[in-house]
Amino acid sequence: MANKASSLVLYMNEASPPSNAVIMLGSKLGLQFDYKKPSLLTLEHKSPEFKKINPMGTIPVLVDGDFVVSESHAIMKYLLGKYGGDHQEKLYPSDVRTRALIDQSLFYDAGVLFVRLKAFALPTLLRGLDGISDTQKADIDEAFSVVEAYLQKNKYIAADHLTLADISLASTVAPIHAVYKIDEKRFPRCKEWLELLNKEEIFKEINEPGAALFANIMNMFWEKNKK
Structure with missing residues (x-):
């Protein structure tokens, strides 16, 4: 069985393909995300505040407690490794x-x-x-x-x-x-x-x-x- 995720925060946008890749995997694993949606049109993801979270200024970004990881493929491999359980293999x-x-x-x-x-x-x-x-x-x-x-x-x-x-x-x-x-x-x-x-x-x-x-x-x- 997968480990229980205490509080997973995902910075995302529903029209963002990389965000949807992470969301699909999360759904497959039965994970619950607390969604944060920076405004892409106003370039909120390029702001100094957001770059403190992700220096690349991109979404998605996953925050798992005190751990932060960005780039969808890295996020997916992390989620699968930590919470994948029976789905991982x-x-x-x-x-x-x-x-x-x-x-x-x-x-x-x-x-x-x-x-x-x-x-x-x-x-x-x-x-x-x-x-x-x-x-x-x-x-x-x-x-x-x-x-x-x-x-x-x-x-x-x-x-x-x-x-x-x-x-x-x-x-x-x-x-x-x-x-x-x-x-x-x-x-x-x-x-x-x-x-x-x-x-x-x-x-x-x-x-x-x-x-x-x-x-x-x-x-x-x-x-x-x-x-």
């Missing part, structure tokens, strides 16, 4: 090769895939971008091609069952798909994988609404920026 197996494939996907999400999302999201919110450019679309397709390749051996990203790799990558793929649809002919496994995940409660209740909210915000700003 399935979501982050001890088999060295499987774990390496999961880590590969976590690092890919952080270093490539989410960067492609930020490349259009931040300029939309902060610099008047009025839509995804052809270059940005090509970069996204290139990123999707890697996810497609990961899915050639299993119906999930790194194993024959759900792992942290799926929670991580789907939290980024879903909001991109909500504004720039996955090409089913080029990336059929990506589409099937996302549909498979969306049948699970944590994706249906957390990831899908988060992706829809992200899309609504993007579309609202694109309309506004065109004017």
Whole structure:
């Protein structure tokens, strides 16, 4: 059984893909978070006060008693290690090769895939971008091609069952798909994988609404920026 979490504070936003990855894992583990929601549009997360909590000035941030950790992938591995209980072996197996494939996907999400999302999201919110450019679309397709390749051996990203790799990558793929649809002919496994995940409660209740909210915000700003 997982250890009981006394007081977990999570700085987050419902439209933030990395926040939703942590929230999905928390739900899977039966954890309760005390949510704090800094205003991203007013750059509250870049304020000196917030940077005392997280010098990177990003969300999500987890506070567990006197311990603070930021960056969604680090948070998820921490939560699973401390509170994962019976879920730990399935979501982050001890088999060295499987774990390496999961880590590969976590690092890919952080270093490539989410960067492609930020490349259009931040300029939309902060610099008047009025839509995804052809270059940005090509970069996204290139990123999707890697996810497609990961899915050639299993119906999930790194194993024959759900792992942290799926929670991580789907939290980024879903909001991109909500504004720039996955090409089913080029990336059929990506589409099937996302549909498979969306049948699970944590994706249906957390990831899908988060992706829809992200899309609504993007579309609202694109309309506004065109004017």
